[in-house]
Amino acid sequence: MQTYITRLALTSVIAATLVGCTSMKTMEATGGSLSDGIIELSYTRSPSETSKFDEQDALRTAIKRCKAWGFKTADAFSGVQTSCRDSVDSRCDVYMVTKKYQCIGKN
Numbered sequence: 001m002q003t004y005i006t007r008l009a010l011t012s013v014i015a016a017t018l019v020g021c022t023s024m025k026t027m028e029a030t031g032g033s034l035s036d037g038i039i040e041l042s043y044t045r046s047p048s049e050t051s052k053f054d055e056q057d058a059l060r061t062a063i064k065r066c067k068a069w070g071f072k073t074a075d076a077f078s079g080v081q082t083s084c085r086d087s088v089d090s091r092c093d094v095y096m097v098t099k100k101y102q103c104i105g106k107n
Contacts, residue, residue: 022050027058027099029065037103039065039074044085045095053097062101072105 027041039062045051055076062074077100084092 022052025051025053025097027053027061029061030096030098032065032100034069037066037069037071039101039103040098041101042096042098045097047092047095051097053099058099059101062103066101066103069103070107071103072107074101074103076101 023045025043025045027043029039030042031040032038041058041061043051043053059074059076062076066072066074079099081098081100083096083098084094085096086092086094
């Protein structure tokens, strides 16, 4: 019984450690279309990495880019797209996570 409790405790510690390994990423402008008023922001991650980004920080970046194009603000499309950026032997080594934003309100 004590071995079971020891294993359970060890498993809990490992699980808590893994959950704490989510990395925060910074979105950067990687594409878009002035004529369509679309901004694309992206970050990269490894296959084993759990990551997320600050939605409000990304929106501020998109708004800044849209204002540079003569728009008033930006609105986020729902969801993100994940694609393989670098692969070796049919195995993806680097993923690119992209979110699109629509520029709104031409000045």
